[in-house]
Structure formats: structure tokens, C-alpha cells
Amino acid sequence: MSYISKPKFQHPNLEPNEIGLTRRDYEGTLTTLCGGCGHDSISAAIIQAAADMSLEPHRVAKISGIGCSSKIPSYFLSKAHGFNSVHGRMPSVATGANLANKELFYVGISGDGDSASIGLGQFCHIVRRRINMLYIVANNGTYGLTKGQLSATADLGSKTKSGEESLYDNIDMATLAIELGASFVARSFSGDKQQLIPLLQAGLTHKGFAFIDVVSPCVTFNNTESSTHGYKNTWENYIALSEVDFVPMRKEITTSYDAGKEKEITLHDGSVIHLHKTGTNYDPYDKENALHHINQHKKKGKIATGLLYINQSTSDLHELQDTVDKPFNRLTNHDLCPGNEVLRDINETFR
Amino acid sequence: MKPTDIADPDYFHKVVDCQWACPAHTPVPEYIRLIAEKRYSDAYMINWQSNVFPGILGRTCDRPCEPACRRVRIEEQPVAICRLKRVAADYKSDIKHRLPAVPKKKNGKHIALIGAGPASLTVARDLLPLGYEITLFEKDELSGGAMRTQIPRFRLPGEVLEEELHYILDMGINCRFGEEISSMKELLKEGFDAVFVGTGAPLGKHLDLPGYEEAKENIHTGIEWLASVAFEHIDRVGKQVIVLGGGNTAMDCCRTSKRLGGEDVTVVVRSGFDEMKASPWEIEDAMNEDIPIVNFHVPKQYIIEDGKLVAMEFEKVKKEYDENGRRLLIPTGEDPIVIPCDDVLCAIGQDNSFPLIERDLGIEFDKWELPILNKTTFQSTHEKVFFGGDAALGPDNIITAVAHGHDAALSIHLSCNNQDINVRPNPLTTLDSQKMGIHQWSYDNDISNDVRYIVPHAAKEQTLNDINMEVELGFDEELAFGETMRCLNCDVQTVFTDQLCIECDACVDICPTDCITFTGNAEESNLRQNMLAPAENLAQDIYVSDLLETGRIMAKNEDLCLHCGLCAERCPTSAWDMRKYLFNTAKAENACQS
Numbered sequence: 001m002s003y004i005s006k007p008k009f010q011h012p013n014l015e016p017n018e019i020g021l022t023r024r025d026y027e028g029t030l031t032t033l034c035g036g037c038g039h040d041s042i043s044a045a046i047i048q049a050a051a052d053m054s055l056e057p058h059r060v061a062k063i064s065g066i067g068c069s070s071k072i073p074s075y076f077l078s079k080a081h082g083f084n085s086v087h088g089r090m091p092s093v094a095t096g097a098n099l100a101n102k103e104l105f106y107v108g109i110s111g112d113g114d115s116a117s118i119g120l121g122q123f124c125h126i127v128r129r130r131i132n133m134l135y136i137v138a139n140n141g142t143y144g145l146t147k148g149q150l151s152a153t154a155d156l157g158s159k160t161k162s163g164e165e166s167l168y169d170n171i172d173m174a175t176l177a178i179e180l181g182a183s184f185v186a187r188s189f190s191g192d193k194q195q196l197i198p199l200l201q202a203g204l205t206h207k208g209f210a211f212i213d214v215v216s217p218c219v220t221f222n223n224t225e226s227s228t229h230g231y232k233n234t235w236e237n238y239i240a241l242s243e244v245d246f247v248p249m250r251k252e253i254t255t256s257y258d259a260g261k262e263k264e265i266t267l268h269d270g271s272v273i274h275l276h277k278t279g280t281n282y283d284p285y286d287k288e289n290a291l292h293h294i295n296q297h298k299k300k301g302k303i304a305t306g307l308l309y310i311n312q313s314t315s316d317l318h319e320l321q322d323t324v325d326k327p328f329n330r331l332t333n334h335d336l337c338p339g340n341e342v343l344r345d346i347n348e349t350f351r
Numbered sequence: 352m353k354p355t356d357i358a359d360p361d362y363f364h365k366v367v368d369c370q371w372a373c374p375a376h377t378p379v380p381e382y383i384r385l386i387a388e389k390r391y392s393d394a395y396m397i398n399w400q401s402n403v404f405p406g407i408l409g410r411t412c413d414r415p416c417e418p419a420c421r422r423v424r425i426e427e428q429p430v431a432i433c434r435l436k437r438v439a440a441d442y443k444s445d446i447k448h449r450l451p452a453v454p455k456k457k458n459g460k461h462i463a464l465i466g467a468g469p470a471s472l473t474v475a476r477d478l479l480p481l482g483y484e485i486t487l488f489e490k491d492e493l494s495g496g497a498m499r500t501q502i503p504r505f506r507l508p509g510e511v512l513e514e515e516l517h518y519i520l521d522m523g524i525n526c527r528f529g530e531e532i533s534s535m536k537e538l539l540k541e542g543f544d545a546v547f548v549g550t551g552a553p554l555g556k557h558l559d560l561p562g563y564e565e566a567k568e569n570i571h572t573g574i575e576w577l578a579s580v581a582f583e584h585i586d587r588v589g590k591q592v593i594v595l596g597g598g599n600t601a602m603d604c605c606r607t608s609k610r611l612g613g614e615d616v617t618v619v620v621r622s623g624f625d626e627m628k629a630s631p632w633e634i635e636d637a638m639n640e641d642i643p644i645v646n647f648h649v650p651k652q653y654i655i656e657d658g659k660l661v662a663m664e665f666e667k668v669k670k671e672y673d674e675n676g677r678r679l680l681i682p683t684g685e686d687p688i689v690i691p692c693d694d695v696l697c698a699i700g701q702d703n704s705f706p707l708i709e710r711d712l713g714i715e716f717d718k719w720e721l722p723i724l725n726k727t728t729f730q731s732t733h734e735k736v737f738f739g740g741d742a743a744l745g746p747d748n749i750i751t752a753v754a755h756g757h758d759a760a761l762s763i764h765l766s767c768n769n770q771d772i773n774v775r776p777n778p779l780t781t782l783d784s785q786k787m788g789i790h791q792w793s794y795d796n797d798i799s800n801d802v803r804y805i806v807p808h809a810a811k812e813q814t815l816n817d818i819n820m821e822v823e824l825g826f827d828e829e830l831a832f833g834e835t836m837r838c839l840n841c842d843v844q845t846v847f848t849d850q851l852c853i854e855c856d857a858c859v860d861i862c863p864t865d866c867i868t869f870t871g872n873a874e875e876s877n878l879r880q881n882m883l884a885p886a887e888n889l890a891q892d893i894y895v896s897d898l899l900e901t902g903r904i905m906a907k908n909e910d911l912c913l914h915c916g917l918c919a920e921r922c923p924t925s926a927w928d929m930r931k932y933l934f935n936t937a938k939a940e941n942a943c944q945s
Contacts, residue, residue, distance in 0.1 A: 012425065
């Protein structure tokens with residue numbers, strides 16, 4: 001842990017975004033994670049994504065559970081709302097917060113222990129309930145905070161730093177999310193911000209449950225030659241099914257692409273995801289195809305990344321439940337207690 | 352780009368902008384850290400090795416280091432390097448026992464130095480400890496050269512000057528003061544093994560305008576007038592004084608006039624305020640003493656009444672640029688301005704002059720009457736004659752003279768040992784890790800956000816009434832400590848070992864000024880644009896690694912690096928390390944060691 005705080009001096013040419021903030025304004029406190037932890041790159045990617053999108057920090061809520069991953073919210077957007085909840089229970093808190101105020105951007109941050117072991121049930125249900133949020137799993141295949149035991153996402157045959165081999169097949173969080181009905185599922189790598197940042201932006205903008213499984217190496221306990229979640233293995237076996245670009249709604253599209261050979265996905269607010277052809281001719285709208293691709297690559301020891309699946313036609317929890325539009329904190333006395341006449345009308349309907 | 356060769360002694364030296372900019376290459380951050388530790392004597396000695404006159408320069412240096420300071424590129428004001436140097440001199444204890452010993456047994460070589468200014472004294476300082484016999488000729492009765500004659504005592508107190516002159520004079524020099532050399536030919540006959548000419552640029556320019564002949568008695572050239580004041584030959588000036596010129600001599604003239612009875616002292620400058628050559632702090636000090644500076648006024652004539660100077664006439668001009676971008680001063684057509692005066696001080700430049708050197712000795716001069724020299728060795732076209740200071744390349748400053756002195760002393764030493772003086776010894780460099788613990792360094796990497804501290808000045812009411820009273824009081828220990836904390840420690844280098852890097856991006860993510868990028872290799876111009884923040888300052892290098900495992904390279908823009916060490920703190924494999932780069936130019940004492 002560094003004893004000094006990050007110097008306030010910033011690059012003099014750092015351009016402010018549309019709301020007058022620079023990337024440095026989206027930072028949190030100085031990280032206390034191990035130097036080289038992939039999770040720090042995830043924070044940096046979120047900082048960059050939020051700055052580029054000109055998100056207002058006070059309109060973001062960041063929620064986490066327990067584990068190294070769940071410390072991440074401290075390290076970005078110090079001006080946003082935050083809740084560090086109970087182990088594996090981030091989905092419950094996120095659901096509650098989202099029900100109370102649907103106007104915020106919800107970023108849930110969890111890890112493989114938090115979401116694939118103790119919180120697996122919670123995870124399944126939040127996917128099923130279609131909460132409008134971005135759910136990030138910082139996936140390092142190990143329990144870093146308790147010094148390097150195998151986690152449920154460790155691949156079969158992968159070894160811990162002390163040499164213990166994983167005897168079980170892993171839980172693949174991305175395929176699980178697709179199966180359970182998530183409407184935006186992606187996988188990325190903390191080391192590849194070029195891919196991760198546009199995915200985060202698309203996930204934040206996507207209306208519905210967006211899930212990103214980020215391979216985020218544990219540099220201290222799971223970065224050995226025999227680990228499938230280390231930097232070296234990930235760099236070597238990392239395959240982008242699609243190259244992603246995100247163009248926020250407000251920005252003019254200035255880059256020109258070979259229009260015939262790419263896919264364009266327009267999100268509900270008018271933002272556009274550009275998918276560049278990578279030779280795989282991958283179709284992210286096809287659920288079965290997505291599952292097939294991921295599994296095929298996995299069999300070869302490869303990690304399929306990019307935007308794996310998207311479905312924009314599903315409704316989120318609020319639409320299904322027909323909830324009130326206003327956040328609870330803005331409901332007035334009159335909204336909550338509309339008076340006798342309204343009660344009489346309601347009673348009338350039951351007569 | 353090719354991987355950076357950090358073994359090249361210039362590479363990291365350039366990163367230490369202040370040291371690189373200093374003509375004598377004083378290791379600035381090193382002594383600033385020592386001041387922070389209150390190790391003033393140690394800080395002083397580092398200075399003394401490099402620039403010989405820390406107390407004098409700590410008050411009077413032209414400070415080329417300060418505009419170079421990296422702090423200017425991340426905020427507004429540089430570290431007050433010069434004033435910190437003075438702190439080392441002011442607060443040190445007795446350092447006489449730390450001066451180099453001078454051997455009793457001489458080496459049999461005898462060197463003549465002409466002119467007892469900073470250049471000659473530096474040669475003496477470098478050669479005396481090596482056993483040379485030195486004879487120092489000076490036309491005045493006292494040593495110091497321009498440091499004594501051109502700098503008023505209210506900027507440089509006499510005791511500071513004497514102390515540092517005597518560190519060298521007391522090493523045992525044959526002083527032949529008050530003896531003006533009139534013939535180089537005769538001097539060379541005395542059989543010296545080398546002769547060093549450090550006679551400065553002694554001729555002040557005067558301004559010959561209509562009325563000059565009649566007004567002559569009240570028209571003085573700045574440097575001669577200042578010298579006369581220094582030697583107490585002049586102790587008064589007229590009530591109304593015009594100082595012509597916009598350089599440091601003009602500032603010294605006007606401020607001195609104020610102290611010698613000048614009531615209406617006006618500085619008149621041909622060109623604009625921004626173009627004035629004087630150091631900003633000297634202009635500021637003059638203005639603080641209520642001396643008006645009038646710009647864009649071209650002197651036209653001396654106005655005489657009853658055979659006496661009463662005023663000067665000026666033409667108002669404005670600045671324009673011709674199609675070649677050359678600055679022109681065009682008359683505005685307004686009525687001439689008349690400023691009344693009793694005395695005029697011309698501080699409009701100075702020239703070299705070598706009346707002592709006969710032109711048939713093999714010492715050649717160029718069309719500007721400057722000696723033809725090798726600019727590294729300072730040897731003239733006569734193998735035994737060397738030049739330094741203002742006498743070598745024309746009027747400059749004290750620190751430049753010191754740098755010349757070191758180089759000339761090295762040349763003389765090599766030549767007296769029958770070695771090729773063009774083969775210069777390598778600089779003395781070390782590069783040592785500062786790691787003390789996982790996140791601890793042996794330097795203070797927590798950078799102060801403070802703005803430049805203001806130095807206290809003595810009250811104007813007092814200083815204007817006492818020509819010997821120093822105006823700038825210098826930092827006290829507390830202010831000095833605050834100022835030292837502003838130093839970014841640019842000599843503590845970020846050293847990258849590509850074989851250790853696992854490309855985790857930790858350094859990229861933590862860097863406060865976006866210096867580090869991992870990207871595909873490219874030509875420098877492209878690479879500069881591909882950086883996380885484009886590297887647009889072409890004067891600052893890009894540190895490039897060899898190919899990494901993913902086929903990318905690490906590229907670091909040295910320009911805005913705060914040397915905070917966070918890249919190295921976050922690096923899990925110590926691919927980044929903070930290493931202190933000490934650079935000292937090779938001096939005579941480092942050569943001819945067998």
C-alpha cells in the first residue's frame with residue numbers, strides 16, 4: 001500500500017468533458033490492492049468510461065459485496081453513491097436501491113467468490129429479475145483475500161500458487177448469465193482497456209441487466225504459469241469475437257468504417273455500438289450461437305471475449321412491475337396518500 | 352523507435368532539467384534534498400564543487416536552471432533554486448576543513464591567470480590541489496572581477512564575496528594585484544606552462560549623440576560607473592538620473608543611483624518591457640524601489656544649457672514586424688519626449704577588448720575581436736593560451752564563467768601532462784536504487800502542492816539609505832524547508848527493465864500525469880501521438896523499451912513525470928525502479944589518473 005496520496009498535478013492538456021470534468025475528477029481514493037492487481041485496471045477503465053460519457057458522478061450508485069473485487073468501488077468516482085454490502089448480497093442491495101430510484105446508473109461490482117460461490121443464488125435471481133444495472137465480476141479464479149484458494153471459476157486443471165489442482169469444472173459466469181436471461185453479456189480482460197472501456201460504456205447505457213465478466217489476474221496468488229487466470233495465459237489465449245467501439249448518443253460519428261462489414265447496434269438512448277469484423281462472423285443476437293462459440297473456444301483453452309450476447313427487446317423489472325416513475329425520495333405526501341376519493345375509487349373497483 | 356540507451360550519460364542528465372540547463376551542471380536536486388535535511392554544509396560543498404561560489408551565486412546567479420524547472424510545466428512557478436543555494440551558504444557551518452588540501456610539494460608546472468574574476472579563480476581552484484603553481488594577475492587592487500565591480504553590495508554583501516574569494520586565494524596563489532599586464536608577449540617569455548585569460552568584457556558602450564562632447568562629464572558608462580562605486584571612488588550622483596538600457600547592469604545602475612542621492616531616477620529602454628534583458632526579479636526589485644521604467648523610447652540627443660547637461664530627448668517608437676518576422680521599432684510620429692537629468696548612465700552593453708595581446712603571437716581573433724577558440728577546451732590558436740568567462744565568448748554571466756574555468760583547467764591539466772586535450776574524460780555518474788521497503792524510498796516522493804514561497808526583503812526605508820545593506824534577506828529555515836518540498840527530485844529516475852514487465856498496466860493506471868503508454872512501436876513522430884496523452888514537447892525525450900511479450904513496447908514521456916515513484920510502487924515485479932542519477936562533470940582532478 002502506498003503511503004502517499006496520488007499527486008494532484010495532472011497533465012496540463014487533459015481535456016475536460018462535456019460537464020467540465022477531467023478524468024482525474026472521476027478518481028477515487030488511492031488503491032490499497034496489491035500492485036499489479038487487475039482490479040485496478042478495471043477501476044481505471046471505469047474512470048475513463050465514465051469521464052468519456054460525461055456521467056455526472058452523483059447520478060451513479062456503486063454497490064459491492066465482499067472480497068478484493070468489492071473494494072474496487074472505493075477507487076473510482078469518489079463523488080458517487082456507494083454501498084459496500086454483505087458477502088454475496090450485493091444483488092439484494094442493488095435490487096432495493098434500483099427499486100427505490102430508477103434514475104441512477106447502477107454499477108455492481110463483485111468477484112468470483114462473491115458471485116459464483118456465496119452469492120450464486122443472489123446472482124441468479126438478479127439476472128432473472130432483470131434489474132437495469134451494470135454488473136461486473138472481477139474474475140481472478142482465486143480467493144485472493146484469503147490467500148489464494150481455488151474459486152468456483154477456476155478452470156479444471158488450473159493450479160493454485162501452492163500447487164493444488166482444480167478437480168472440478170468451472171462455473172462460467174457469462175454462459176450462466178445468458179442462460180438466465182441477461183440481455184447484455186460480455187467478457188473482457190483487465191489488461192485490454194481498448195476493449196473493456198467501450199464494453200463498460202455500452203453496458204452502462206444498455207437498458208436492462210448488463211453483465212461483464214472481466215478476467216482480472218490476481219498478481220499475488222494466481223499469476224503462475226499453471227494458472228489459467230494469469231496475465232500470461234490470458235494474453236496468449238484471449239480471442240476477441242468482436243472488436244467493439246462505443247459512440248455515445250451526443251457525440252458526432254466522425255470515424256468511418258467499412259459499412260458492409262460491421263454490425264451496428266443502436267441502444268435505446270441513441271448511442272451506437274460498432275462491432276468490427278474479426279473474421280469470426282460472430283452474431284451477438286443469437287443466444288444458442290453465443291453459448292456454442294463460448295464453449296467451443298473453452299474446449300480449446302481459449303477465452304472468448306467481446307460483446308457475447310445482446311437482446312434489446314426484453315423489459316426490465318420496472319416495466320414488468322409497472323412501478324412508479326418517480327424515485328421514492330421525491331414522492332410527496334400527496335403521491336403516497338392520495339386521499340379518500342382515490343381510495344373510494346379503488347374500493348369501487350372491487351364491488 | 353529504438354530502445355532508449357540509458358547508459359548514455361546524457362539521457363538521464365537531460366531529465367534533470369535544472370542540472371542540464373546549468374552551465375556548470377550543478378546537481379541541483381541532490382543539494383536541495385540536503386537542505387531539506389538541514390545538512391547545509393553538505394549542500395554547500397556540492398555547490399562549491401560545481402559552481403565554486405555558492406554564496407555569491409545564491410544571490411546573483413542568472414538562474415538558467417529556473418525556467419528549465421519541470422515545475423513550470425505542471426504549475427506556474429519554478430522551485431526557487433537560486434534562493435535555496437543561498438540558504439546552504441547562509442546556514443552552513445565552517446567548511447574550511449572540507450576544502451581540498453593543497454600539496455606543499457608542487458608539480459613543477461606554473462600557470463598564469465590574467466584577471467581575478469570567477470573564470471580565473473575557478474581555474475585556480477581546480478589546479479591548486481593538483482600541485483600547480485598559480486600566479487594571478489589583476490589590474491585592480493582586489494580580486495573578484497565583475498562579482499566585485501559590477502554587482503552592488505546591496506545585492507552581494509562584501510563579507511560573502513570575501514569569504515568565497517578567500518577560500519581560493521588562501522590555497523596559496525601568487526597574487527600580483529594592481530599590476531596590469533600590458534604585453535602578452537612579455538608574459539609568455541616568463542616561461543609559464545599555460546596562460547589563462549579571464550579578463551572579462553571590460554569596455555562599456557557609450558552613446559555618442561548630439562551634445563555628447565559638452566555633456567561628457569555627466570555621461571557615464573554603466574559598468575565603469577558601478578566599478579567606481581564599488582571602489583568608493585564615486586559616492587554621489589545628481590538628483591535626476593537617466594539610466595539607458597534594459598539589462599541587469601541598468602537595474603544595478605538605477606538602484607545604486609537611488610542610494611547615492613538620485614531622487615528622480617528613470618530607466619529608459621528602446622524596446623518593449625517584455626524584451627528587456629534584465630532578469631525578471633531584478634526588474635521587480637527596481638520597480639519595488641519606485642523606479643519607473645519607460646519603454647519604447649529611443650534616445651535622440653543630450654540637451655545642454657549653459658554648457659551643462661540638463662535633459663535628454665527621446666523619440667517614441669512602436670513595435671512592428673516586417674515580412675521576415677524581424678522586429679522593427681517604428682517612430683510613432685508623436686512629439687519628442689524630454690526627460691530632465693543631471694547624469695546619464697549608459698548601460699547599453701559591453702564589449703571585449705584585448706589591448707594586452709599583440710596580434711603576432713599566433714593568438715587569432717575573429718571579426719568581433721573575440722579570440723578564436725575550441726569551445727570545448729577553451730584553447731586559443733596558441734597552444735599555451737586559454738580563455739574563459741566573458742573574455743572567451745563575449746559577455747555572459749558568472750555561472751558560465753565558472754563552467755569555462757572548469758573546462759579550461761581540465762584542458763591545462765591534460766596539456767601539462769602531455770595528453771590530448773580533445774579527449775575529455777567521461778562525466779562521473781552513478782545510478783542507484785532508492786528502494787528502502789515495498790513502498791518506501793530514500794527520497795521524499797510526496798510532492799508538495801505549495802506555490803513558490805516569497806522571499807523576505809528588508810524595508811525599503813532602510814535599504815535605500817544604506818548602499819551596503821542587503822535588500823533580499825533570504826529564506827529562513829522554515830521557508831527554505833517549504834520550498835525544498837516543491838522540488839520534484841527529477842534526478843531520481845524511473846528505470847524500466849523490460850524482462851521483468853508482465854504488462855499488468857498498474858503503472859499506466861496510477862501515473863498522475865499520463866506519462867506511460869504500452870503500445871505498438873512506431874516512428875518517434877507517430878509514437879508521440881499514440882501516447883495516452885500526446886507527447887508534444889519535442890525537447891523532452893521518450894523513454895522506449897525493447898519489445899515486450901505481447902509485441903508492444905513501453906513508452907514513457909519524460910516531459911511531465913513527477914518522479915513520484917508511484918509507477919514503481921504499484922509495479923508488482925519491480926520492472927520499474929526509482930534510481931538516483933548523480934552526474935558530475937569531469938574536472939581536472941578526475942583526469943590523468945594512472
